Each structure stands twice: as C-alpha cells, then as structure tokens.
Amino acid sequence: MTEFKFLGYLAEICGRKSLGISLENPRKLRDILEVEFPEDRSIVVINQRVGNFDSLIRNGDKVVIMPMISGG
Amino acid sequence: MKGNLGKILRVNLSDGRISKEEISEEMRRRFLGGRGFAAKILWDEVRGVDPLSEENKVVFSTGPLTGLPLPSSGKMVIASKSPLTGGYGDGNIGSMAAVHLRRAGYDVLIVEGRSEIPCYIAIEDEEVRILDARDFWGKLTFDAQDKLQTKHGRNTGVLVIGPAGENMVRFANVISQRGRAGGRPGMGAVMGSKNLKAVVVKGTGTIPVFDGNRLREMGKEGYREIKGKGNYDFWIRQGTMQAFEWCNENSCLPTYNFREGAFRFSKRLDGYALEKVKVDRKGCPLCNMQCGNIIRDSENRDSELDYENVGMLGPNIGIDNLREVGVLNRMADEYGADTISLGSCLGFLMEASERKLIDPRIEWGDFEGCKKLIEDTVKKKGLGKIVFEGVQKASERVGGGSRDWAMQVKGLEISAYNCHACPGMALSFGTSPIGAHHKDAWVISWEISTDRFSYSQEKVEKVIELQRIRGGWFESMTTCRLPWVEVDFGLHWYPKYLEAARGEGISQEEISELGDRIYALIRSYWIRENGGWSRERDYPPSRWFEEPLRQGDLKGKRLDRARYDEMLSQYYEIRGWNEDGIPRKESLEGLGLDDVALDLGKDD
Numbered sequence: 001m002t003e004f005k006f007l008g009y010l011a012e013i014c015g016r017k018s019l020g021i022s023l024e025n026p027r028k029l030r031d032i033l034e035v036e037f038p039e040d041r042s043i044v045v046i047n048q049r050v051g052n053f054d055s056l057i058r059n060g061d062k063v064v065i066m067p068m069i070s071g072g
Numbered sequence: 073m074k075g076n077l078g079k080i081l082r083v084n085l086s087d088g089r090i091s092k093e094e095i096s097e098e099m100r101r102r103f104l105g106g107r108g109f110a111a112k113i114l115w116d117e118v119r120g121v122d123p124l125s126e127e128n129k130v131v132f133s134t135g136p137l138t139g140l141p142l143p144s145s146g147k148m149v150i151a152s153k154s155p156l157t158g159g160y161g162d163g164n165i166g167s168m169a170a171v172h173l174r175r176a177g178y179d180v181l182i183v184e185g186r187s188e189i190p191c192y193i194a195i196e197d198e199e200v201r202i203l204d205a206r207d208f209w210g211k212l213t214f215d216a217q218d219k220l221q222t223k224h225g226r227n228t229g230v231l232v233i234g235p236a237g238e239n240m241v242r243f244a245n246v247i248s249q250r251g252r253a254g255g256r257p258g259m260g261a262v263m264g265s266k267n268l269k270a271v272v273v274k275g276t277g278t279i280p281v282f283d284g285n286r287l288r289e290m291g292k293e294g295y296r297e298i299k300g301k302g303n304y305d306f307w308i309r310q311g312t313m314q315a316f317e318w319c320n321e322n323s324c325l326p327t328y329n330f331r332e333g334a335f336r337f338s339k340r341l342d343g344y345a346l347e348k349v350k351v352d353r354k355g356c357p358l359c360n361m362q363c364g365n366i367i368r369d370s371e372n373r374d375s376e377l378d379y380e381n382v383g384m385l386g387p388n389i390g391i392d393n394l395r396e397v398g399v400l401n402r403m404a405d406e407y408g409a410d411t412i413s414l415g416s417c418l419g420f421l422m423e424a425s426e427r428k429l430i431d432p433r434i435e436w437g438d439f440e441g442c443k444k445l446i447e448d449t450v451k452k453k454g455l456g457k458i459v460f461e462g463v464q465k466a467s468e469r470v471g472g473g474s475r476d477w478a479m480q481v482k483g484l485e486i487s488a489y490n491c492h493a494c495p496g497m498a499l500s501f502g503t504s505p506i507g508a509h510h511k512d513a514w515v516i517s518w519e520i521s522t523d524r525f526s527y528s529q530e531k532v533e534k535v536i537e538l539q540r541i542r543g544g545w546f547e548s549m550t551t552c553r554l555p556w557v558e559v560d561f562g563l564h565w566y567p568k569y570l571e572a573a574r575g576e577g578i579s580q581e582e583i584s585e586l587g588d589r590i591y592a593l594i595r596s597y598w599i600r601e602n603g604g605w606s607r608e609r610d611y612p613p614s615r616w617f618e619e620p621l622r623q624g625d626l627k628g629k630r631l632d633r634a635r636y637d638e639m640l641s642q643y644y645e646i647r648g649w650n651e652d653g654i655p656r657k658e659s660l661e662g663l664g665l666d667d668v669a670l671d672l673g674k675d676d
Contacts, residue, residue, distance in 0.1 A: 007321060008314050008343075009306035038302055041560060043521045045322075048625055050521060064321060067303065068521065070557030071489065071514035072312045072363075072379060 002059055007066035010037060023059040032057060041068045076100050076136050076574070077279070081178040081200060083193055085266055086126055086185030090200045095179060102664060104586055105135030106550030107543075109180055110151035110162055111593045115668065117182075120601065123155035123258070124240055124265040126186035132173065132231070132271065133180045135550030136574050139171035139279055139358070142291035143298055143561065144552035146171050146357030150231075154257035155265075156242040156413075156462050157483035157507050159598040164511070164547060165246060165254025166356020169229025175275025183268060192270040194224060197277060205269040210235060212406040213247040216270060224272050231271045234408025236450045237264035242461045243413035243485070247405055251364060251376035252356060256410035257484055257506055282575035290572060294555075294565055295360050301559040304361065308353070310343035311363035312379035312558075317342040319383070319489065323626040324497075324516060326388040326488045328436060329419035330479045330615060333490040334624040337392035341382055345394050356552065361559060369398030377401060383488030384415025389422060390436030400442055407450045416485035417449065417459035418442055420466055420478060429472045430455065476614035481508035482598075491612060492621045493629040494519060496531040499639050502610045503535070505543065505594040512543030514557070527635035532642045544587025545578075589663040591647065592655045596668045599654055607653050610640055 004019040011017045014035040021032070029044065030053040037053070044051040045064045057063060078100070080093045095109070103112050110131040121127035131151045138145055148170035154161025173181060176197045183193065187202065190209035194201045208216045213234040220230050230248060237244035237260030244260030245253050263269075281287055298304065306314065316338065319325040323333030339345065346365055354376065355362025369375040375398035385391065385400045404411045418434075425433040434441045434455065448456030459466045463485055467478035479486045484507020491498040500513040513535045522530070541563075546553040549570070555561035571577035578586075599605045612631070620630040644651065648659025660669035 005321065007318050009303040012306060013302075041303075043517065045520065048524075050523065066318055066321065067314075068517045069315055069318055070554075071315060071510055071516060072554065072558075 002057060003062050004033070005064045007064065008069065010042060010065055010067055013037060023057065026056040026058045029053050029055050029057050029063065037065065042066065043068060076105060077174065077177050077179050079178050080180040080182060081195070082182045082184070083200065083202065084185040085183065085187040085191060085202065085268060088202055102589065104545075104548040105138070105179060106133050106149045106164075107151070107162060107547035108586065108590050109133045109548075110149050111160060111590055111597065113180070113182060114151060114153060114160060115593055115597050118153050121153065123153045123158065123262060126184075126266065128153050128262055128265070129182055129184045130259060130262050130266070130268075131180060131182050132169075133550070134170055134174055135548050137549045137551045137566075137569055139174040140281065140291070140569070140573055141288050141358065142551070142569050143294045143555045144356065144359040144361070146359065147550050147552055148173065149547060149550055150246055150255040150259045152255075152259050152262040153601065154483075154506070155240065155261045156258040159482060159507070159601055160594045161255070161257030161259060161506050163245065163255040163257065163259060163506075164550065165231070165248055166252050166359070166552065167229055167231060167248035168357050169231045169248060169271060169273045171357050172229040172273040172275040174279050175277050176273060177275065177277055181271065183263075183266065186265065187267040190267045190269055192220070192268065192272060195271070195273045197275060208269050209238060213408050214250045214406055217248070217250060220270055220272050224274065227274065229273045232408070233260040233263045233269060234406060236407045236409040237261055238269075239450060239452060240264050241409055241450055241452070243410045244408050245410045247408050249354075251354070251405050253405060253410065256412060256509070260408050281573045283572045287569065287572035290565070290568055294561065298361055298555055298559055298561050301561070304559055307361055307559055309347055311353070311365050313343040313346045313365060313377065313382065315379040316382060317344070322516070322520060323493055323621060323624050323629070324489050324491070326383050326415075326490050328390060329388060329416075329423045329477060330486065330490050331423075331477075331619065332623050333492055333621055333626065335387035335392075338387065340392045341386045341394050341397065346377065349394060359552065361555060363554065367394065367398050369402055370395035371399050373399075373402055375399065375402035376405070380488045381411035381415070384412050385418075388415050388488070389418045389442060391439060391442070392437065393439070396439045399439075400446065403443065403446050407446070409446070409450060412487045413462060413485040414446065414449070416463050416479050417466065418445055420463045420474070421445065421455055421459060423477060424470050424472075424474060427472060429470050429474065430458065476618065479613055479615065481612055482609055484508050486612070489516060492616050492631065493524065493626045495525070495527050495631060495636060495639065496535055498612045498616060498631055498636060499532065499643060500535050500538075502612050502640065503539070503643055505591060508612070511547075511553075513538035527632065527639050529642050532639050532646065536643065536646055539591060540584050540587030544590045545583045548586065548590065585663065588647070589665065592660055592663050592665055593668060595649065595653070595655055596660070596665070596672055599672060605653050607640060607651065610653055611636070
C-alpha cells in the first residue's frame with residue numbers, strides 16, 4: 001500500500017486529505033494523482049526525503065504533498 | 073524625499089519636556105524607517121544603561137509605507153534595550169496607533185525618563201500631553217483600552233501594557249486592539265519601569281506622499297491580487313493556524329518543552345479543530361487577509377488565536393484542548409505577557425517538576441495549574457518567581473543541568489518551531505538579531521524543499537537573504553510581510569509602493585545593503601552593551617544537539633554541533649564578521665558605519 005497525505009489548501013485542490021493505493025509498478029507521481037497542484041508552491045516529500053512530481057513512486061512509499069508555508 | 077514625515081516626537085517623562093525634531097535626509101536614506109530608525113536611535117542614545125532604569129528609552133517607529141492605502145500597512149516597531157536579553161529588542165505590532173501617529177505628523181515617538189506617578193501619553197496632532205493614569209494602573213489591557221477609548225473616543229489608536237508590564241515581568245509586551253501584541257523582548261516592562269501605562273494617538277491629517285493617485289490605484293490592485301490568490305480562502309479560514317498540521321507532520325511542532333516535534337493529540341488543536349470553534353476573525357488596520365482567529369474559550373470569553381500561541385500554550389505544555397489554550401492565551405493578552413515566552417516558561421517549569429528540581433510540582437497538561445502559574449508569574453510569586461525573568465535566568469535558579477533545556481537564544485525564548493531536524497532554521501534562531509525569533513528568517517519550507525538534513529553554504533545564504541528582506545526591509549518599510557510570505561503576493565509591488573510614496577523606489581542592491589547595515593548595527597549594539605561577544609551566544613540550546621527526537625517519523629534526529637558551527641562560520645564570513653561574531657572594521661565602514669567601527673574599537 002502506498003500512502004499519500006495532502007496538507008493545507010492542497011487537500012482542497014485534490015478533494016481529500018489522504019489516499020491509500022496499491023501500485024503494481026513504480027509510477028511518476030503526476031501520473032498517479034492527475035491533479036493540478038501549484039507545483040512551484042508545493043513540496044513533495046517521499047519517505048522523509050524531498051522529491052518532485054516526476055519522482056517515481058513505489059508501492060509502500062509514504063508521500064506527503066504540502067504547500068510552501070512561511071511560518072508567519 | 074516624501075514618504076516619511078521627517079519628524080520625531082520626543083517625550084521626557086521625568087521633566088515633562090516635549091519636543092519635535094527633524095529626521096535627517098541621511099538617516100532616511102540609510103535606515104528607511106521602522107526597525108532601521110529604532111536601531112540607529114538606540115545606538116546613538118541608549119548606552120550602558122540598566123534596561124529598567126529611567127535612562128532607557130522606548131522607540132515607537134513607523135516606516136515610509138505605514139498607514140498608506142496598500143496591503144497590511146498598519147504596523148509599527150516598538151524597540152528598546154531589552155530587560156529580558158540585555159541587548160537590542162524590538163517587535164512589530166499592528167495597531168491603529170501606527171496609522172494615527174503618521175496622520176498626526178510623526179514617524180517616530182521616543183519616550184524617555186520616568187514619571188513619578190502612573191501616566192499615559194495622549195497625542196492629538198500637534199497637542200501632546202502627559203496625563204494621570206492612576207485610574208488605569210492595575211487594569212487588564214482590554215479594560216484599560218476600553219476606558220481610554222471611552223475617554224478619548226473610539227477613533228484613536230491605543231498601545232497599552234497590563235499588570236505584567238507594570239510589574240516588570242521581563243517578557244511583558246505591548247497590546248493593542250484587544251489581542252494585537254508586539255515587543256516581546258520586554259518592551260512592556262520598559263514602559264512599566266517608566267510608569268507609562270499607555271499611548272493614545274489621534275491624527276487627523278493626511279500622510280504626504282509623492283504620487284497619491286498612483287499609490288491608491290496600485291494599492292487597490294494589490295488588494296485585488298491578494299484576494300485572487302489560490303490559497304486565500306483557506307488562509308481566511310485558518311490563518312497562521314495552517315502551520316499546525318504542517319509542523320506536526322514535519323516534526324517541527326514544539327512539544328513538551330521542545331523535547332519532541334510531533335504531538336499525539338495534534339488533531340484536537342490544529343487548523344481544522346480551530347475552524348469548528350471559530351466565531352470571528354480580526355486583524356490589523358488596512359489588511360484584507362486578517363490572521364486573528366477568534367474563538368470562544370472554555371470560560372466563554374473571546375480569545376484571539378494564532379499558530380505561535382497555540383503551539384506554545386498547547387503541545388509545548390501538553391494541553392490538548394483548544395478552548396483551554398484560548399483561556400491561557402487570553403490571560404496572557406490581558407496581562408500583557410508574551411505568549412511565546414510564557415509557553416516556554418510553563419514548559420520549563422513542567423520539565424523541572426518532572427525532574428524533581430522544583431517544588432510544588434506542576435504536571436504536563438495541568439490547565440488549572442497553568443492558570444495559577446500565569447497569575448503567579450505576573451505577580452512574581454510562588455513558582456512565578458523562578459520564571460518571571462525568562463527561562464535563561466530560571467535555569468540559573470533551578471540548576472540541575474536545566475540550561476541545556478532552557479529553550480532560548482540570547483535570553484529570548486524560541487518561538488514555536490522545533491529544530492531537531494532543521495539546521496537552517498536553527499541557524500536562523502541562532503542569528504536572529506533580537507534573540508530566538510522567527511520573524512527575520514523562516515526557512516523551514518525552503519530547507520525541506522531542498523535538502524532538509526544538509527548543512528550547506530546555500531542554506532546559510534538563504535537565511536541571510538531572508539534576513540535582508542524580512543528583517544531589514546519589511547521591518548523598516550514598515551509593513552506586514554504576511555501578504556508576501558503567506559499568499560505569495562508579489563514582492564515586486566513594494567519598490568513601486570515606495571516610489572509612489574516617497575518618489576524613489578529601491579533596488580535589490582539597496583535592499584541587501586539596508587538589511588546588512590541594520591544587522592551590523594544591531595550586532596554592534598549587542599557587543600557594545602555586553603562588553604564583547606562570543607560565538608556561543610549564537611548557538612541554540614544543547615537539547616537540539618544532544619537529545620534526539622524520541623518519537624515520530626524523525627525519531628533519532630538531532631542537530632550536529634560541529635556542522636552547525638561550520639554554518640555559523642560561513643554566516644559570519646558572508647556578513648563580514650570575525651570568528652567571534654564581531655563585525656570587522658572594514659565591513660562596518662563599507663556599510664557607512666564608520667562611527668560604529670570607531671566606537672567598538674575593534675580592528676578585527
């Protein structure tokens with residue numbers, strides 16, 4: 001199972017806060033989600049390491065997509 | 073040059089003298105306004121004094137954009153020699169007082185001396201009076217604001233201290249509009265030491281600008297752009313509280329006195345929990361992205377929450393009920409005590425209790441105990457006697473190795489971001505010019521988006537870049553940085569606003585030089601007032617180096633002291649400071665601070 005989390009307003013863009021799916025083969029993140037995120041204002045973290053929307057996601061990965069916030 | 077009014081109002085509370093002085097063209101060019109003016113004034117006028125003596129001064133300073141019809145311009149800086157840190161201290165506050173001060177014809181108010189009886193300053197355009205405040209002394213900030221506005225009218229700006237400031241609690245701040253707060257390194261205590269309860273301002277004039285029509289048009293465009301941003305609606309719902317879930321996910325949430333970075337009960341406190349209990353929002357003048365979230369607290373009173381106060385008065389002390397956090401936050405605002413320092417002091421006492429270093433005991437999450445502790449801190453009694461001067465002093469009293477987990481830098485408590493796994497943000501806290509505060513350079517998003525765990529020169533350069541823009545430029549214009557940093561409002565607007573306001577824009581090079589000049593001046597102030605410097609004063613507490621996170625996705629992570637030290641050396645080198653963190657003579661001279669170089673008497 002691959003786990004996805006979406007934080008902040010990005011959760012509203014994709015209509016959910018989390019998602020769990022099984023991947024038979026590695027796939028690019030953008031091909032899995034098919035959601036138009038504001039990529040220049042988003043951070044992709046895969047298993048606690050930075051990735052991007054072209055990163056290959058493997059089954060069992062933990063993926064967090066979050067906005068670039070600025071801490072007040 | 074327009075934009076600034078070019079005038080300082082000076083009020084001496086010892087002898088009642090009131091004077092008005094010109095601000096030189098050179099000062100306007102070199103220091104812009106706000107923080108720049110405040111740092112220059114304190115450097116020139118406040119030397120070697122006890123911060124709570126009548127020789128200290130409080131500087132209320134606006135900038136060339138303050139109060140103009142453009143996004144989030146209702147801000148001012150309040151600065152003084154800090155009684156919490158012994159160095160330069162300031163904080164910005166959103167208040168109608170900032171707008172009125174400019175409309176009354178002043179950029180800066182300097183208050184000096186000490187009144188024999190409680191007093192307040194009433195400014196109405198040219199008329200400036202020192203009035204008897206004995207009827208207001210002892211009042212909570214909300215009551216005092218109401219009473220002062222009953223007397224002087226609703227169309228005024230009020231800056232007021234509460235009992236914490238009156239009792240000179242070292243992290244007492246200044247409150248306005250029932251919940252706006254500023255000056256966390258003890259500016260409220262300095263006002264209290266002067267027997268100054270409040271400043272009430274009414275200005276009826278017009279702020280002169282270079283091109284009013286263009287400014288108004290561009291201001292409207294700016295407001296429209298902000299409203300059209302993709303995350304605007306979400307921001308309006310959660311404001312800075314959007315950071316709660318984000319920080320918890322990234323192990324940056326201050327939890328149990330910064331021991332951990334994620335809180336088991338975070339969903340009870342996060343932005344979505346907030347939305348369920350939110351009843352209103354409010355904010356600063358001239359802002360269309362108000363960040364104050366109003367909730368009804370567990371005592372059925374209104375409380376204005378943001379991320380910092382929920383972080384520090386929630387997970388940092390083990391409280392998992394948002395309405396209870398609301399009570400503690402409201403108490404802090406009414407007493408006029410900084411919520412960040414207060415939350416750190418409470419967390420410090422809880423950990424000291426857990427380690428059996430103090431008696432009586434206070435448990436994590438003890439809401440009623442926290443209420444009593446807040447009262448005791450403000451009144452400097454019981455356990456409050458340990459922490460009313462902040463956690464650095466508290467650790468000296470408590471001993472038992474508590475210095476390692478007294479969460480401060482330079483005496484100022486760390487704001488609500490755990491840095492066990494954020495080296496860049498740790499450097500930002502370590503080098504912030506007022507002690508550990510986030511306003512100058514908040515770099516966590518950037519470092520997570522690049523290489524979170526690295527200690528690179530690129531990261532050092534990013535911290536400095538943000539310090540120049542946020543800590544130098546925005547603090548001196550003086551407008552709120554949140555439109556830019558939170559909803560991605562275009563940074564390119566601000567040189568245009570400056571051009572329309574004063575007839576001159578500002579280049580990228582000038583922004584950098586302004587920030588570097590202000591940073592060098594403030595660093596020099598710390599050195600002069602402390603009689604020297606050592607790089608250890610730019611280190612975050614040992615906890616982040618020595619005690620790994622014990623829970624969460626980043627379990628086991630901690631900072632590497634040697635690599636932090638390398639980044640600090642790179643930071644000094646870029647800034648032109650020596651290995652002890654002291655600005656080199658040629659660096660000061662290169663920034664036009666020849667007099668400062670001469671005064672410090674350092675040639676390397």
